[in-house]
Amino acid sequence: MDFLFSLEDSGLGQLVSSSIWGYPIFLSFHALGMGIVVGISVMFALRILGLAYAVPVTAIAPYWRLAIAGFTVNLISGTALLFGSASSLAFNWAFQSKIAMLIVSLFLTHRMVKVCIKQSETVSRNDKILAILALSSWTLTLIFGRLIGYIF
Structure with missing residues (x-):
């Protein structure tokens, strides 16, 4: 507990919890970063599931770099x-x-991403199951994230 209290008492902890702008600014950046990483992940999953089939699966792999930037934020x-x-x-x-x-x-x-990077344009049944699992896990991640403010 002492370690947790020291985090809260740090300059950053005080900026977030005690200033009028700290929490809203960091929360806004958190939402933007989340939108980028989850949005791109959903894009990968939907393409693997067959949406936008005219776009080659390998063509969306470069978006992973943008997703990493969103995750960093x-x-x-x-x-x-x-x-x-x-x-x-x-x-x-x-x-x-x-x-x-x-x-x-x-x-x-x-x-x-590994499925999208490989040189093959074929998507297997296992790849589709992977995409469904990823969509489900991101959905649960977002739900649990929203519940944080309501669970004490």
């Missing part, structure tokens, strides 16, 4: 938000579930 802003209320978030089951689902979602998305 998300990681930095999410860390700042964590510093603002570390002592309560550490024991919040919705936060813990969000982080667990985020790890699963990133893993599944990375696997989808």
Whole structure:
């Protein structure tokens, strides 16, 4: 607990929790980063599932770099938000579930990127199952993220 309180007492923790602009600014960046990484992940999944079939699967692989940039923004802003209320978030089951689902979602998305990078334009049944799992895990990640503010 002392470590969690020290995070909250840090300059960043105080900026997020005590200033009028800190929390809204970091939350806005968190939403933007999330929109980028989740949006691109959904784009990969939908293409693997057959949507926009005129676009080659391999043509969307370069968007992964943009998704990584969005995740970087998300990681930095999410860390700042964590510093603002570390002592309560550490024991919040919705936060813990969000982080667990985020790890699963990133893993599944990375696997989808590998499908899009390979030189073959064929998409197997397993690839489609992967895409459905990724869409489901991102959905759960977002739901748990929204629940954080309502679970104490």
